[in-house]
Amino acid sequence: MRSPLTYLPAPVRGGIAIVALAVNTVLCSLPLFAFALLKLLFPFAWMRRRVDPVLNAIARTWVAGNSLWMRLLHPTRWDVQGLPAPRRGWFLVNCNHQSWADIFVLQHLLHGRLPMLKFFLKQELIYVPVIGLAWWALDFPFMKRHGKEALRRDPAKRADDHEATLRACRKFALVPTSVMNFAEGTRFTAEKHAQTASPYRHLLKPKAGALALTLGAMGGKFDAFVDVTIAYQPGIPGFWDFLCGRVKQVAVHIDQLPVPPEFIGLDYAGDSQGRKRFGRWLNALWEKKDARMDVLLGTAPVETGPQEFAAEPAEV
Template identity: 55%
Template sequence: MLNFLPAFLIAPIAIALLLVNILFWVPILLVFAFIRLLLPFKATRPVIDPICVFIANSWISGNSGWMRLTQKLDWDVQGIAGLDPRSWYLVNSNHQSWVDIFVLQHLLNRKIPLLKFFLKQELIWVPFMGLAWWALDFPFMRRHSEEYLRKHPEMRAKDQETTRKACEKFALIPTSVMNFLEGTRFTPAKHAKQQSPYQYLLKPKAGGIALALDALGAKFDSILDVTIVYPQGIPTFMDFMAGRVDRVIVRVRKVPVPAHLLGGNYAEDAEFRKAFGDWVQQLWREKDAQIGELLQQARRG
């Protein structure tokens, strides 16, 4: 364990190990992704996709390895026992930092199927990682404001079709579809600008989760509602790399897939869209209250 070293030494070691892990696994992943691209037959995916998932899970295990080597984290985790890596899950979490990704992958790797994130379209251009996300069939979405969608309602249908095509691939092997309902990382400035009614959360955006349920709802075993709390305050990526994050609290609860919200048309049915929004708002009120309770408990000791 190297966590006894000072932060100015831990950070470059952790970053170097992170990069080595990327440079080792991504080229291997791309070989199989290009084989799949060259052989675009229905029978190819059930063979190649599990190989790509195995590579991704091994990559995540490598990240967990350097995290154990360089970090001294106190994990306070509840709710991950009894999860099934052969099921389909729709996973939702609050989003505060890039560290959230490492936390989710570390805790859920091989306990549930590989997490597939909905990503901003611009992230396809991130060196190495953009190609890796493409190889793993992560959906790349264009983010539109409600004001824009009111002026261009046809874009709802386009996003719906993009999601449906991605979820058709997800139906072939067990998959966990990951969605950050806030759509972006929490910051006090964003919270103030939105005039969010929640103390610890930004306003949720129901579109992504609605489209995923519409496209793959019958496949999902349940929804995993994840709450991540950093008692010392929200860490930056460099805080994490330098070993300055001492404790992470995570709560995972299974939420039944809402049967009354399956089969509706989120893009065109305003009444259904309101019902879906009401369900998401209730989910968010419960999460906001839970974060407050967890922070109070952490302060007490």
């Protein structure tokens, strides 16, 4: 049964969503920062093992609060295939990237089913008011992502993201975590698609670095590789459109795959042959994902019927 709030005009829904998101963020950030201070004052593994579960619980409360206003305000139809049963452990999650809405979609769907999602973020996002500090407190890894020109001037900068990934993986290994990676490295736009001469219809070229380094550093720890594909109708939403509930349909396909054993412990920087094998594997995955986008967007025959999203997932 739809909430009566979904019948409000879209700009009104958007305004309510902004207020709800802001209040939820502030209320959850206050206790989050208090416990993060303990971790900062006592930077030891034993303290991290005790504090990180509390921080993750607070973050899950934030996700649940966002899911609540999404259900109340958005008339969006959810078609989801392959929604995982609740599981504990460590997971490597990969997804195509089109909009800021992707983060809310992933959290909404996987909340209570997989451990807390930890994203690789651009370094600039640490300066986002309140939420940037929250990401830092939750050990989200911040990547500098130097441009080609900067790397040409100073090749040593290539090691920055390598070291950031390895530091993050050492922290992730202490507490069950879902390590989330957008392999495209940036949001899809038609302009970026043309500039990069992407061979895929709906996707940008994937960047192997963070994914390969994570598998190399802690691949043996992961219980599964979770590949997610998201498609929006009638088109990719801006964040304001998403807040207003102007997304008619979100179609999602989730594959739970075994972690490729040949890439566990891979020395991505030093093993040129392993790097090539990983590139071929990732490109093959992207070809399947591109074809899956055709199915989700309704431009190809649907192979299996969609599974309706369960509004109240069980807690992990």
